[in-house]
């Protein structure tokens with residue numbers, strides 16, 4: 001039995017669907033009101049629980065061979081905070097799994113996570129990684145770069161479709177190896193099965209490093225009309241985006257993150273999704289037929 005925690009989120013749902021397609025026995029941790037009906041109907045065994053509630057996790061991990069978690073607090077709020085979920089909640093889950101004799105634990109972290117980071121989310125992820133590595137379980141850490149599915153629609157897709165200029169913070173020329181969440185799901189599912197993934201941190205990017213200006217140019221080509229780009233300085237709000245996004249975009253404008261995926265993609269049999277293909281899929285989904 002494989003337990004997926006975070007199955008009602010973007011990445012966790014993709015992992016769960018892939019496992020069910022392979023006829024694997026899958027249990028998912030769900031909360032009241034989380035959108036689990038489709039996954040249950042597809043064959044996942046739903047159990048109620050919360051990372052903040054240790055007894056619920058002890059019940060969820062009973063009889064489980066492998067845990068994969070993608071859960072995080074970032075888009076939630078209320079009682080779900082970096083401290084309660086990403087730090088303490090992950091600790092609850094790791095300790096419950098180790099206590100129940102789970103063999104392999106796959107933890108979704110992110111590129112740049114560090115237990116010594118001044119950024120609380122990065123620090124919580126880094127602390128969870130460190131705890132997992134000493135848990136006694138076989139472990140795999142997934143360290144993906146920025147998800148195309150989150151950043152491309154938000155920063156470029158939405159304004160491009162609305163006919164508004166794309167806003168970049170700073171220069172918008174930094175090159176990042178954005179990755180499709182579907183590709184991360186493919187690595188996660190492969191990692192659950194493969195012994196060579198145990199004791200490994202898999203740094204996961206897409207097939208190429210691109211800037212937001214490059215992505216705007218891709219939309220321009222595919223839409224066949226101009227997609228203008230405007231800039232705001234770091235610290236200024238980005239029109240149309242929640243205030244919390246502006247500092248994140250400013251941070252992304254301070255470094256490049258190219259990742260050579262040639263070897264990992266070959267080893268895990270993943271065909272990396274290009275930005276060109278991702279944008280094509282995005283635009284097809286926006287069309288009336290999509």
Ligand SMILES: NC(=O)c1ccc[n+]([C@@H]2O[C@H](COP(=O)([O-])OP(=O)(O)OC[C@H]3O[C@@H](n4cnc5c(N)ncnc54)[C@H](OP(=O)(O)O)[C@@H]3O)[C@@H](O)[C@H]2O)c1
Nearest residue numbers: 006008009010011031034050051070071072110144146147
């Ligand atoms: N977005 C990026 O660019 C990016 C880049 C690198 C790595 N990552 C990492 O990738 C992972 C997956 O991201 P995502 O976009 O798929 O996340 P997401 O869509 O925001 O999903 C979050 C999931 O966490 C669950 N969750 C939150 N609080 C919980 C709690 N207290 N107890 C149990 N479950 C809880 C949610 O369940 P409910 O539905 O019940 O709320 C949901 O299933 C995250 O760990 C993230 O840090 C993201």
